Amino acid sequence: MTAPSSASHAVARAPTGVANSTGTSGDYGPLALIAGAVRRERALVITTFAILALALPTIVALTVETRTLAGLNVWIKPLKFDASVALLLATYAIGFGLARADDRRRLWVRGAVGLVIVSAVLEIAYISFQAARGEASHFNLSSRWEIVAFQLMGMFAVILTAGAAVAAVLVWRAGPGRLGNGLWLGLVLGFGLTFVLGIVTGFAIGGNGGHFVAAAGAMPGNDLGGIPVFGWSREVGDLRAAHFVGLHVMQILPLVGWAADRLAPRASPWAVLVMALALTGLTVWALVVALSGQSVVPAGW
Incomplete structure (x- = not known):
């Protein structure tokens, strides 16, 4: 007896309500x-x-x-x-x-x-x-x-x-079903990393007693002067930057996977993995910089 092919496995595990197909995210x-x-x-x-x-x-x-x-x-x-x-x-x-x-x-x-x-x-x-x-x-x-x-x-x-x-x-x-390997992997890793990075950065804020970290103890008294929309401090460490990136991995990775499925289907899982590593590294970098009391925003911005 021969083992079922990966394509048939994907079809068998397609999400209910989605027609069985071996297509990619081009049609889903x-x-x-x-x-x-x-x-x-x-x-x-x-x-x-x-x-x-x-x-x-x-x-x-x-x-x-x-x-x-x-x-x-x-x-x-x-x-x-x-x-x-x-x-x-x-x-x-x-x-x-x-x-x-x-x-x-x-x-x-x-x-x-x-x-x-x-x-x-x-x-x-x-x-x-x-x-x-x-x-x-x-x-x-x-x-x-x-x-x-x-x-x-x-x-x-x-x-x-x-x-x-x-x-x-x-x-x-x-399973992938009609999602395409990149989109499916982007969803799985996106949700998984959001949980891990969101919990780690969230507990960092809670354990710090707030989102500001000042290297010299000169804690700002308010949120004025932060960068537009996001509000992250330009002067001291701000843990919200790392938390923001970590929480939005679950939106970014699926979009990367879907685009890669359409542009380079065979390489789409690798594109998702590279972006997952990049976003994880960015989150860790932002967290370390903030904990050191430094702003993630370049001076003068």
């Missing part, structure tokens, strides 16, 4: 992934759009608000979290949506989806609530209930990041 790309997520993971998709909808009144509040926190408008932080959490949930919807039908029905998988959604909603709700009060949500130890709330936020952040590990396992078990 980003739009198909999104459509599959909408069909198969509606709870995650609905929560994503709910959080995006919440961003609209946040933008309105931002335009009329005069209060500041850490030197910035109190609604800046909730708006950033609305965008980042919505993107995270949308990416998870794609990953969970690619799981085999029998895996998606498993209790632990549905439980993981539920925990991710609850954690996301409570995280956004608390950050917005504190902004409305003009109070900090992170590292706020000014009262007993805020200490408890901050500890719960840490737990929610771990759960949200752990969702990436579950997605990595599910996509791995589903």
